Amino acid sequence: xxxxxxxxxxxxxxxxxAGTAVAYGDVAELxxxxxxxxxxxxxxxxxxxxxxxxxxxxxxxxxxGLEHEALALYLQEGTPLLGRYDDFLRTGEGRWxxxxxxxxxxxxxxxxxxxxxxxxxxxxxxxxxxxPDDEMTV
DNA sequence: ATTCTGACTTGCT
DNA sequence: AAGCAAGCCAGAA
Numbered sequence: 703x704x705x706x707x708x709x710x711x712x713x714x715x716x717x718x719x720a721g722t723a724v725a726y727g728d729v730a731e732l733x734x735x736x737x738x739x740x741x742x743x744x745x746x747x748x749x750x751x752x753x754x755x756x757x758x759x760x761x762x763x764x765x766x767g768l769e770h771e772a773l774a775l776y777l778q779e780g781t782p783l784l785g786r787y788d789d790f791l792r793t794g795e796g797r798w799x800x801x802x803x804x805x806x807x808x809x810x811x812x813x814x815x816x817x818x819x820x821x822x823x824x825x826x827x828x829x830x831x832x833x834p835d836d837e838m839t840v
Numbered sequence: 841a842t843t844c845t846g847a848c849t850t851g852c853t
Numbered sequence: 854a855a856g857c858a859a860g861c862c863a864g865a866a
Binding site: 730736737738739740743797 | 854855861862863864
């Protein structure tokens with residue numbers, strides 16, 4: 703279903719510039735909500751409408767099953783890669799991954815403004831949920 | 841309420 | 854560098 707969380711994730715992913723990428727966990731952190739698995743879940747079900755290849759495992763590995771397609775896009779966008787992706791292209795063998803150390807998206811101040819806006823909206827919406835009792839003891 | 845299941849992470853061989 | 858075990862977070866059954 704299309705919850706506020708899903709919307710927030712998709713909006714955020716849409717901000718990631720070509721040639722860069724972030725890990726699922728990064729998205730969750732920027733969003734200030736959920737964890738890597740939540741983001742992964744959202745991408746798996748609703749990712750097709752956004753640049754999904756710019757979100758991947760913290761290791762730099764492309765999402766399972768989409769390696770080939772992702773690689774084509776990385777080469778096309780000039781995303782920094784590691785390993786023998788040339789072998790992968792020819793034989794389908796060979797390990798490679800995105801070099802997140804150098805290719806990780808570094809949001810600009812303007813980006814952070816947008817990110818914060820998204821995070822805040824999400825915060826307000828999910829605010830409707832009840833807070834656990836043990837969290838309220840001062 | 842409990843158990844299962846992931847486009848996840850991290851730490852330890 | 855690669856595989857594995859645990860930890861983690863939420864939604865679904």
